[in-house]
Amino acid sequence: MPYNRKVMEHFTQPRNVGEMKDADGVGKASNNVDGDLVVIYLKVKDEIIQGVSFQTFGCAAAIASSSMFTEMVKGKSIEAAQRIDKQMVAEALEGMPANKVECSILAPEAFRQAVEDYRQRKESSLRKNGVYLAKE
Amino acid sequence: MEHIYFDNSATTRVDPRVAEAMMPYFDKWYGNASSLHSFGREASEALDEARERTANAIGSKSQEIVFTSGGTESDNLAIQGVAFANRDAGDHIITSAFEHHAVLNTCRFLETQGFRVTYLPVTSVGMVDPELVKEAITKRTILVSIMTANNEIGTVQNVREIGGISHDNGLLFHTDAVQGIGKLPLEVNKDNIDLLALSAHKFHGPKGVGALFVRKGTNLRPLVYGGGQERGLRSSTENIPGIVGLGKAIELSKLELEENVARMTSVRDRIIDGTLVGVTGCRLNGHRVRRLCNNANFRFDYIDGEALVLNLDVKGFATSTGSACSARSTEASHVLKAIGIESEHARGSLRITLSKMNSMAEAEAYLETIKEVVTRLRSISPVAMLSKQEGGA
Numbered sequence A: 001m002p003y004n005r006k007v008m009e010h011f012t013q014p015r016n017v018g019e020m021k022d023a024d025g026v027g028k029a030s031n032n033v034d035g036d037l038v039v040i041y042l043k044v045k046d047e048i049i050q051g052v053s054f055q056t057f058g059c060a061a062a063i064a065s066s067s068m069f070t071e072m073v074k075g076k077s078i079e080a081a082q083r084i085d086k087q088m089v090a091e092a093l094e095g096m097p098a099n100k101v102e103c104s105i106l107a108p109e110a111f112r113q114a115v116e117d118y119r120q121r122k123e124s125s126l127r128k129n130g131v132y133l134a135k136e
Numbered sequence B: 001m002e003h004i005y006f007d008n009s010a011t012t013r014v015d016p017r018v019a020e021a022m023m024p025y026f027d028k029w030y031g032n033a034s035s036l037h038s039f040g041r042e043a044s045e046a047l048d049e050a051r052e053r054t055a056n057a058i059g060s061k062s063q064e065i066v067f068t069s070g071g072t073e074s075d076n077l078a079i080q081g082v083a084f085a086n087r088d089a090g091d092h093i094i095t096s097a098f099e100h101h102a103v104l105n106t107c108r109f110l111e112t113q114g115f116r117v118t119y120l121p122v123t124s125v126g127m128v129d130p131e132l133v134k135e136a137i138t139k140r141t142i143l144v145s146i147m148t149a150n151n152e153i154g155t156v157q158n159v160r161e162i163g164g165i166s167h168d169n170g171l172l173f174h175t176d177a178v179q180g181i182g183k184l185p186l187e188v189n190k191d192n193i194d195l196l197a198l199s200a201h202k203f204h205g206p207k208g209v210g211a212l213f214v215r216k217g218t219n220l221r222p223l224v225y226g227g228g229q230e231r232g233l234r235s236s237t238e239n240i241p242g243i244v245g246l247g248k249a250i251e252l253s254k255l256e257l258e259e260n261v262a263r264m265t266s267v268r269d270r271i272i273d274g275t276l277v278g279v280t281g282c283r284l285n286g287h288r289v290r291r292l293c294n295n296a297n298f299r300f301d302y303i304d305g306e307a308l309v310l311n312l313d314v315k316g317f318a319t320s321t322g323s324a325c326s327a328r329s330t331e332a333s334h335v336l337k338a339i340g341i342e343s344e345h346a347r348g349s350l351r352i353t354l355s356k357m358n359s360m361a362e363a364e365a366y367l368e369t370i371k372e373v374v375t376r377l378r379s380i381s382p383v384a385m386l387s388k389q390e391g392g393a
């Protein structure tokens, strides 16, 4: 068995799975070669991640690391969450087979896209309400 | 929890009768078959008997059997052996694109040694067209090597016809029959075979022992040199317990062939039909009819094969997959590629391979579980949801 107990636990009982209908931001990251795909949904308030969920098409490592990643970002500020990378996810999972560390790369990437989406939505809703951002 | 073993093309459980037959050659008659004393005589007699049993099982003469360390070595001895011994006659080999790596990588090695190799394409259900074999033959061709049955998708080739074409053109015909023994009635003379590779652990014998049938008069160069055992084709002190186990296992597989095939076929058909009907977004890889009695190979939409295999293992079913994950640590199966399945679809492949030891009750238990597991993995996968949205739009 190439995976440790912790990875298997997150694979068989992933946390925070599923579509979030009322998300504040949604991000996707894919690996076009093999069709791996991770979608991250965010609920944000005052720059703090209040809620997060994911959907993953990929191997067991990709599913387990998506699950762990969502656990790690929950309750953190966006800024702190953006510093979490694949290495940190692998460490939190108490190690991954060397050739599987790459499989954890999509969740952080999808997360950055979700943050981007959140910022754009916020900006356009501010505009709609006649509020202009300082830098303009 | 009870574990159900559905990975018999990887390896099989040793039949208790085989293990029993092997035992005395570990601790009682442990002699070297070349020795003059009684220990040696016992070993040598056991060797002769195993050779006879092996020959009987495939319809050859005893002297045409060479014992080796397994399927890989047998394939290497056949292909390299013919190539290097017949260099004067030619330098071209014909094989297929979806052979086992024991054949493919041997051919690739020979290309680095100045040989030319034609890798014939296979059809979308995994058949080698005998006409293509005919067309590929040149004046420089010395050997045709086409596997009897594919280890991943189970397609059974027209060995007799391809062998016949080879012989009509004065060529040697080798077949990797590693997956065929115990599942197909093979006869080297009727089937026009000059070299046949087999491996004991695929038919309830021990690991690390195999055999190569070499038709009398066939010129081969050995891979290893030494004390001249196995008529000089495979030097090294014979693995007597292993060879005895191979002999016993192949004899049993021949004696019980009909009943084993009938049993495996009915379990396999239940698995194939039950999966295709019970699970949406699922297709069969390979040929529905020209297929090994023990092989089922599916692809499931929207999920990954490794996740599928691991989840089935957690539920007590040992299976395998031809999937390669995004890390690209492993290549997607060259067999699935050869039948034209793109790596994205090869992702969701699942191979179930049976033995005589599997039952209908196990098939029913699997059918319950596969539905549950596929549903769970699809509920995690965004692809199922996204394609529904696309379909609806």
Ligand SMILES: Cc1ncc(COP(=O)(O)O)c(C=O)c1O
Binding pocket: B009, B010, B069, B070, B071, B072, B073, B075, B100, B102, B147, B149, B150, B151, B176, B178, B179, B199, B200, B208, B210
């Ligand atoms: C078709 C085929 N050829 C060759 C081999 C290699 O046999 P062995 O493991 O005995 O070397 C295998 C086993 O995986 C096989 O399935």
Ligand SMILES: [Zn+2]
Binding pocket: A058, A059, A060, A061, A062, A100, A103, B325, B326, B327
């Ligand atoms: Zn992966």
